[in-house]
Structures are given as structure tokens and as C-alpha cells.
Amino acid sequence: MSNFSLADAAIMVERPEKSRPLGLFFWICVFWVGLNIFGAIFANLLPLANPLNENFNAINAGPGLHHLLGTDDLGRDIFSRIVYGSRVSITVGLGAIFIGYGIGAPLGMLAAYRRGRFDAILTTIMYVLLAFPALIATIAVLSFWTPRSLLKIIVVIGIASIPLVYRVIRTATLSVATKDYVVAAKVQGATDRRILMKELLPNIAPIAVSFFLIGVATVIILEGALAFLGLSVNPPTPSWGNMINEARTVLAQNFWLAFFPSLALCLFLIALNFIGDRIRSHFDVTEVKL
Amino acid sequence: MLRYLTKRLMLLVGIVFVISVGSFYLIHLLPGNPATVILGFGATPEAKAILYKQLGLNKPIYLQYFVWLGNILHGNLGISFISQTTVSSVIRSALPIDGEIIILSQIMAFAVAIPTAMRSARKPDGIVDRFLGATSFTLLSIPPYILIIVMVLFISIKLGVSGTGPSAYVSFGTDWITNLESLSLPAFTLATGSFVVYYRVLRSDLIATLQEEFITMARSKGLSQRRIMWRHAFRPSSVALLGAASVNIGGLLAAGFVVQYLLQIPGLGYTLILAINESDFLVVQGIVLTVSILVVAINFFFDFIINIVDPRISRE
Numbered sequence: 001m002s003n004f005s006l007a008d009a010a011i012m013v014e015r016p017e018k019s020r021p022l023g024l025f026f027w028i029c030v031f032w033v034g035l036n037i038f039g040a041i042f043a044n045l046l047p048l049a050n051p052l053n054e055n056f057n058a059i060n061a062g063p064g065l066h067h068l069l070g071t072d073d074l075g076r077d078i079f080s081r082i083v084y085g086s087r088v089s090i091t092v093g094l095g096a097i098f099i100g101y102g103i104g105a106p107l108g109m110l111a112a113y114r115r116g117r118f119d120a121i122l123t124t125i126m127y128v129l130l131a132f133p134a135l136i137a138t139i140a141v142l143s144f145w146t147p148r149s150l151l152k153i154i155v156v157i158g159i160a161s162i163p164l165v166y167r168v169i170r171t172a173t174l175s176v177a178t179k180d181y182v183v184a185a186k187v188q189g190a191t192d193r194r195i196l197m198k199e200l201l202p203n204i205a206p207i208a209v210s211f212f213l214i215g216v217a218t219v220i221i222l223e224g225a226l227a228f229l230g231l232s233v234n235p236p237t238p239s240w241g242n243m244i245n246e247a248r249t250v251l252a253q254n255f256w257l258a259f260f261p262s263l264a265l266c267l268f269l270i271a272l273n274f275i276g277d278r279i280r281s282h283f284d285v286t287e288v289k290l
Numbered sequence: 291m292l293r294y295l296t297k298r299l300m301l302l303v304g305i306v307f308v309i310s311v312g313s314f315y316l317i318h319l320l321p322g323n324p325a326t327v328i329l330g331f332g333a334t335p336e337a338k339a340i341l342y343k344q345l346g347l348n349k350p351i352y353l354q355y356f357v358w359l360g361n362i363l364h365g366n367l368g369i370s371f372i373s374q375t376t377v378s379s380v381i382r383s384a385l386p387i388d389g390e391i392i393i394l395s396q397i398m399a400f401a402v403a404i405p406t407a408m409r410s411a412r413k414p415d416g417i418v419d420r421f422l423g424a425t426s427f428t429l430l431s432i433p434p435y436i437l438i439i440v441m442v443l444f445i446s447i448k449l450g451v452s453g454t455g456p457s458a459y460v461s462f463g464t465d466w467i468t469n470l471e472s473l474s475l476p477a478f479t480l481a482t483g484s485f486v487v488y489y490r491v492l493r494s495d496l497i498a499t500l501q502e503e504f505i506t507m508a509r510s511k512g513l514s515q516r517r518i519m520w521r522h523a524f525r526p527s528s529v530a531l532l533g534a535a536s537v538n539i540g541g542l543l544a545a546g547f548v549v550q551y552l553l554q555i556p557g558l559g560y561t562l563i564l565a566i567n568e569s570d571f572l573v574v575q576g577i578v579l580t581v582s583i584l585v586v587a588i589n590f591f592f593d594f595i596i597n598i599v600d601p602r603i604s605r606e
Contacts (some may be wrong), residue, residue: 135541225544248303
């Protein structure tokens with residue numbers, strides 16, 4: 001025990017014995033997420049039709065050469081609307097989770113490290129907040145806090161995600177905080193700041209990254225639900241959710257209209273969830289209930 | 291046990307208090323004077339007087355809360371500005387529909403999740419487990435609003451099954467068979483989401499339970515696989531399942547909202563969205579308050595059940 005250096009311990013945790021390669025599907029998912037983000041950032045520069053351009057000569061066209069994925073009931077190009085629509089989902093997903101991590105993660109780490117009354121009170125508050133269904137809470141706030149804007153949606157969902165992030169980070173930190181190398185660091189007289197940043201943070205990083213991705217996916221589902229109910233960004237600005245909402249009335253006439261944005265959304269979610277799950281199992285962190 | 295329940299009950303009261311303050315404050319998020327926003331510009335003085343009385347608008351804000359709370363405690367949630375009926379009657383007629391959809395969905399979800407989780411746990415990493423794992427993982431990434439659209443598209447439009455499409459809803463009292471038909475797709479959609487959660491939780495818990503010594507003991511006594519699963523492994527693992535069901539209830543209500551909206555089923559969700567679009571704010575407030583308190587109360591109820599199944603929890 002006396003020869004046991006802290007650096008060794010850290011390496012042992014970072015490199016579990018049975019690390020399988022990440023696999024081809026993992027990299028396909030990474031590529032897919034990358035492609036979506038690239039499209040969202042550079043949508044203006046790409047050779048795409050204007051997503052707001054109405055063309056009454058080509059209404060409800062199926063997939064074809066002129067319009068890759070067809071057009072909607074106003075003759076707007078679906079492919080271009082999906083690429084532009086990804087902007088809303090990705091912005092809300094990342095923005096809200098950044099807020100959640102910015103507040104929830106430090107609180108979670110601190111609570112698990114300090115324990116005592118601070119932890120008890122904070123954890124009770126967070127569990128109370130967790131009891132509310134996020135969708136209903138966000139619907140409630142967004143229906144009164146008008147006019148709605150992208151920023152308000154990000155803030156509301158971001159705040160709603162704080163208790164979730166807090167719970168995951170706190171659980172992850174708890175499992176690390178009692179390890180021998182943390183105790184050893186304390187005995188050596190390391191400052192709290194040093195222990196939190198150098199001992200705890202690197203060891204909860206895999207689960208933090210993994211839940212970050214799963215969290216983004218969860219927020220995108222939530223934003224999609226809001227958009228589907230007509231409570232997210234206003235038309236004609238395209239988003240995956242409001243495209244599905246607009247298509248719902250013409251399901252029987254134009255099946256493609258609902259199909260493609262749904263497919264885009266599901267594929268993006270599957271990719272995010274898979275990457276998150278794979279990172280977690282790669283670093284062999286015990287499965288906590290997310 | 292009693293001490294534990296009292297502690298939980300005190301927490302419940304605290305939570306309900308927070309919910310009531312939150313729901314009360316919603317009205318004040320509205321831009322401008324609440325009376326004007328809620329009633330519109332052409333409101334009659336009588337309507338305004340009623341609203342002022344309901345919300346105590348001419349008093350300072352902390353007193354407004356108590357006026358409002360007093361009304362709520364007397365079962366008075368205000369009057370719907372659109373339909374001119376009381377908000378409580380609107381909620382009373384919509385709530386049973388949500389209840390029915392959720393109960394139907396839970397029956398389906400448990401009926402499928404329990405046997406499949408047992409099958410998976412018997413041989414973890416076997417072919418069946420891998421297949422079920424991949425399936426549940428994919429279903430996890432399909433939000434309810436997409437699932438219901440796919441189902442409506444294939445079942446009610448392509449296959450033309452009657453009574454399942456949009457606005458096909460018939461109340462249970464009128465014709466219960468048609469009623470079940472019209473709620474089958476929503477219930478199935480919710481059941482799919484719940485199945486994924488229950489399957490995953492029960493599977494991992496069963497795998498852990500099956501490694502316990504009392505299972506080895508049961509095996510060495512020569513008990514049948516079926517008996518070990520149901521009598522020895524399922525009972526301790528059902529605590530985790532109940533916990534998952536308790537957490538799931540809020541999500542179920544929310545998913546129900548989305549599904550009702552598509553099919554125009556007049557439950558709480560559809561009523562809520564209509565009220566939001568018509569700026570009928572007292573209805574929105576009433577529904578939000580009711581749903582939040584329901585979720586918390588159901589969670590409390592589940593806690594109680596879990597305690598009966600596993601009395602160790604209250605002794606911790």
C-alpha cells in the first residue's frame with residue numbers, strides 16, 4: 001500500500017483489463033453525428049434549396065432528382081428543410097445540456113465529495129425536482145412565458161435538466177470518492193480543489209461524457225415533442241419536430257412528409273445513444289440507472 | 291415503517307406546497323396584466339370581477355397566493371374563458387381518459403417485459419438476450435410522437451382498421467368495444483416506451499439477483515428453473531421494477547399528451563394543448579397543477595407498495 005502511487009491508481013481505472021475495440025458501428029455513429037453537425041453549421045454554404053422557398057409547381061412531390069426527398073404541401077424542399085431543421089434540434093440539445101452540466105455537474109461533485117448536510121439538503125431538493133415530468137413542466141412554463149423564442153426554450157429545458165445531471169454526476173462521484181487513492185491523496189494533504197480536479201474529475205469523465213451524449217438525445221426528444229405540440233420555434237422556421245407536426249394532417253396524402261424528418265430524428269438519436277452507451281461500457285463503468 | 295412513512299408524508303406536503311407556488315406563479319409569467327391577457331380586451335366588467343375574485347388580483351402578490359390557494363382548496367379552479375364551464379369539470383371529464391390509456395398500456399408493458407426480461411436474464415449475452423437488447427435499444431431512440439405516427443400510418447391508414455384513426459374516440463360509456471379500439475394505438479405506443487424501461491431494469495436486476503447465494507441454494511435443492519425465477523428471483527427484483535414504474539408515471543402522462551394530440555382524444559393532453567392555443571390560461575394552470583400533484587401522489591403510493599414488498603427499505 002505504501003508503494004502505491006496515485007498515478008498508478010489513475011491509470012488502472014482508466015484502462016480496464018478487458019477493453020474491447022470500439023467497433024465499426026461506433027465509428028459509423030460518430031461519422032453520422034459529425035455529418036449532422038457539419039450540415040447544421042454550414043447549411044448556408046451548402047448547395048441547398050432555400051428551405052422557405054415555396055414552389056407551387058411542385059407540391060407534395062415524392063423523392064426524385066430535382067428534390068432529393070420530395071417537397072411538402074407548399075412545394076418546399078424537404079431535404080433542405082431537414083438540414084436546416086437540424087439546427088434547432090442540435091442548438092437546443094447542446095445549449096440545454098451545457099446549462100445542465102454548468103450547474104448540475106459542479107453541484108453533484110461537490111455534494112458527493114462533501115457529504116453531510118449540504119449533500120442531504122441538495123439531494124432532497126433535486127429529487128423533488130426530478131419528480132416532475134420534464135415535458136409537462138416545460139409545457140407549463142413555455143405556455144405562459146410568451147412570446148416563445150429559441151433562447152427561452154433552451155433556458156427552460158436547461159434548468160429542467162439540472163437535477164438529472166446532478167444525480168448522474170453525484171452517483172458517479174460517490175463511487176470514486178471512497179476509493180483508496182482519494183483517501184491517500186487526502187492523507188498526503190492535497191487540497192479539496194486538487195482532489196476534485198485531479199483525482200475525481202478524470203475518473204468520472206467517461207460517465208460524464210457518456211451521459212452528456214445521452215442527455216443531448218433526451219433533450220432533442222423533448223424539443224421534438226414541444227415542436228410537435230406547436231410550442232417550440234414558430235413556423236416557417238423548420239425544425240424536425242414542427243415538420244412532423246405539419247405533416248400530421250396530410251399523413252394519408254403524403255407519407256414522405258412525415259417519414260423523412262422522423263427518420264432523420266431517429267437516426268440521430270440512435271447514433272447519439274449508441275456512442276454514449278458504448279463509451280460507458282468501454283470504460284467499464286458499472287451500469288448506473290440513467 | 292411508520293416513522294419512514296411520516297417522513298415521506300412530510301416531504302410530500304413540502305413538494306405539494308412547492309408545486310402550488312409554482313402553478314400559482316405561472317399566471318404572473320404572462321406578459322402584461324393577467325386579467326387583460328386571460329380575458330382579452332373586450333371582457334365584460336362582470337367577467338373581470340369574477341377573475342379578480344378568483345385570483346385576488348387587486349391584492350399584493352403574497353396575499354394573492356393565499357386567495358388563490360383558498361379557492362383551490364375549496365375545489366374552485368376558476369372558470370374556463372372559452373367554454374364558460376368550471377375548470378374542475380373540464381378536468382374531471384378529461385382525466386379518466388388518461389387513466390384508461392395508462393392502465394391499458396401498463397398491462398401490456400408488464401405482460402411483455404416480465405417474461406422477456408426473465409428469458410434474457412437466464413442466459414445473459416445469449417442470442418435471445420442480444421436480440422432483445424438491440425431491439426430495446428432501438429426502441430429507446432424512437433420518441434412516442436414518431437411511433438404513433440408510424441402506427442396510424444400503417445394500421446389505420448394503410449390497413450384501414452376502423453376506429454383507430456384520428457378523432458375516432460368514443461367514450462367508454464357509449465360503446466366500450468369501440469372505445470377500446472380507439473385507445474388501442476395510444477396504449478400500445480405508451481406500452482412500447484414502458485416496455486423498454488421495465489425490460490432493461492428488470493433484466494439487469496435479475497442478473498444480479500441470480501448470482502446471490504440463496505439462488506445457488508435453491509438450485510442445489512433441485513428446484514425447477516421456473517420456480518426459482520418466479521419465487522426466488524422475481525420477488526426481490528420486483529422492487530427495482532416497481533421503482534422504475536414509479537419514476538415512469540410522469541413520463542407516461544407526458545407521452546400520453548403527445549399521443550392524444552395526434553388522435554384528438556379529449557384527455558388532459560389534448561385539452562391542455564387546445565387551452566394553450568386558445569389562451570385559456572386558467573384551464574392550463576388547473577391541468578398543470580392536477581397533473582403535478584397526481585404524479586407526486588402516485589410516487590408516494592408506489593413508495594408505500596415497495597415498502598410492503600421489501601420492508602428492509604424503511605429500516606435503512
